[in-house]
Amino acid sequence: MNPTIIQKLSEIFENFPGVGPKTAERFAFFLLKQSPEELQKMINDLEEIKGKVKRCSNCFNISFSDPCEICADTRRNPTLICVVASSQDILPLEKTSEFKGLYHILQGTINAPDGFTPDKLNIRPLIGRVKKFVDQNNNVEVILAFNPTIEGETTSLFLTKLLKQIPVKVTRLARGLPQGSDLQYADEITLSNALKDRREI
Amino acid sequence: MNPTIIQKLSEIFENFPGVGPKTAERFAFFLLKQSPEELQKMINDLEEIKGKVKRCSNCFNISFSDPCEICADTRRNPTLICVVASSQDILPLEKTSEFKGLYHILQGTINAPDGFTPDKLNIRPLIGRVKKFVDQNNNVEVILAFNPTIEGETTSLFLTKLLKQIPVKVTRLARGLPQGSDLQYADEITLSNALKDRREI
Numbered sequence: 001m002n003p004t005i006i007q008k009l010s011e012i013f014e015n016f017p018g019v020g021p022k023t024a025e026r027f028a029f030f031l032l033k034q035s036p037e038e039l040q041k042m043i044n045d046l047e048e049i050k051g052k053v054k055r056c057s058n059c060f061n062i063s064f065s066d067p068c069e070i071c072a073d074t075r076r077n078p079t080l081i082c083v084v085a086s087s088q089d090i091l092p093l094e095k096t097s098e099f100k101g102l103y104h105i106l107q108g109t110i111n112a113p114d115g116f117t118p119d120k121l122n123i124r125p126l127i128g129r130v131k132k133f134v135d136q137n138n139n140v141e142v143i144l145a146f147n148p149t150i151e152g153e154t155t156s157l158f159l160t161k162l163l164k165q166i167p168v169k170v171t172r173l174a175r176g177l178p179q180g181s182d183l184q185y186a187d188e189i190t191l192s193n194a195l196k197d198r199r200e201i
Numbered sequence: 202m203n204p205t206i207i208q209k210l211s212e213i214f215e216n217f218p219g220v221g222p223k224t225a226e227r228f229a230f231f232l233l234k235q236s237p238e239e240l241q242k243m244i245n246d247l248e249e250i251k252g253k254v255k256r257c258s259n260c261f262n263i264s265f266s267d268p269c270e271i272c273a274d275t276r277r278n279p280t281l282i283c284v285v286a287s288s289q290d291i292l293p294l295e296k297t298s299e300f301k302g303l304y305h306i307l308q309g310t311i312n313a314p315d316g317f318t319p320d321k322l323n324i325r326p327l328i329g330r331v332k333k334f335v336d337q338n339n340n341v342e343v344i345l346a347f348n349p350t351i352e353g354e355t356t357s358l359f360l361t362k363l364l365k366q367i368p369v370k371v372t373r374l375a376r377g378l379p380q381g382s383d384l385q386y387a388d389e390i391t392l393s394n395a396l397k398d399r400r401e402i
Contacts, residue, residue, distance in 0.1 A: 005250070005265070006292060012243050017227050026218050029289050032263050036252040042213050043247050049206070050244070051237040062233050064206070088230050091207060
């Protein structure tokens with residue numbers, strides 16, 4: 001096989017998250033082994049999304065429509081707003097079927113050294129949305145659902161300070177032992193969080 | 202974003218080598234964040250290979266032409282045939298610029314429990330080709346270039362037995378210390394191979 005073809009096909013994948021040159025090359029060979037029908041299926045899927053993806057002007061979720069499907073769904077609870085770092089975080093939350101409120105996507109977390117200062121994130125629109133919800137409903141709750149990392153904590157602290165100026169309940173996801181884990185192997189921070197967040201049964 | 206779209210885009214990648222459902226999902230989101238121009242570029246690349254990839258009827262390399270570019274290249278040495286397990290193995294060998302002979306792709310290695318019995322591999326065509334080369338040239342050499350694994354060794358042994366019936370020189374890739382490695386950390390088999398294959402300097 002012509003190395004330039006492998007090169008060209010590899011380049012498709014080299015920008016994919018977590019894909020290095022070796023993996024890109026494996027993917028290129030995988031493509032070369034696909035039947036015309038399978039390649040056509042991929043082409044159709046790519047054509048389907050091309051030029052159609054936008055950001056919801058309410059919550060900044062990636063979507064084919066504006067407002068997005070979640071914002072447009074009147075069955076969802078507008079007194080519950082879950083703030084996440086990226087659109088990807090919505091998927092696992094939706095899979096729990098536990099959350100029936102709305103989302104707000106910050107498009108990042110605060111990380112000044114990497115240039116993610118608060119003004120780069122969708123924080124101002126969040127405050128605007130929350131104020132509007134508070135005007136329309138009682139007992140609005142904002143759930144901060146960031147990764148338990150330095151950046152996530154910083155963002156949580158920053159948002160909490162801003163949100164406390166509005167009559168709104170601010171919560172965050174619980175910290176504790178993950179399902180199926182072993183107490184013996186839990187790290188100190190996880191265990192200390194599990195103690196702090198302990199619940200009466 | 203509609204979970205069915207994520208699902209559909211993830212499915213593209215779920216069959217890719219070494220890609221699990223989580224990675225496929227990350228790739229799906231990556232696609233959703235691409236500009237129409239970038240998606241069009243991918244579509245063009247896929248269109249370019251669709252229905253054009255065949256197997257060379259000489260060496261079984263994947264190629265756009267039959268015979269493949271390597272078999273058709275008259276500058277290559279027809280007294281040197283390198284036998285590899287898959288088309289992918291050609292790329293690193295070509296990158297060395299050390300090898301100017303022809304290839305033969307077995308499309309697998311002998312692995313009876315997984316159904317890769319010798320009759321499933323391109324062994325009969327290899328013997329035919331080698332015989333033809335021997336008829337046309339003196340001093341034909343067959344290099345067996347398989348991974349240093351059980352399957353690779355088994356295939357090497359099997360082929361050596363067959364090839365020894367033809368007046369042909371059979372060699373295999375050298376075993377020894379990889380470039381940049383540390384003797385202290387070399388495993389016993391590697392070091393024992395490096396001793397066995399030692400060369401006069």
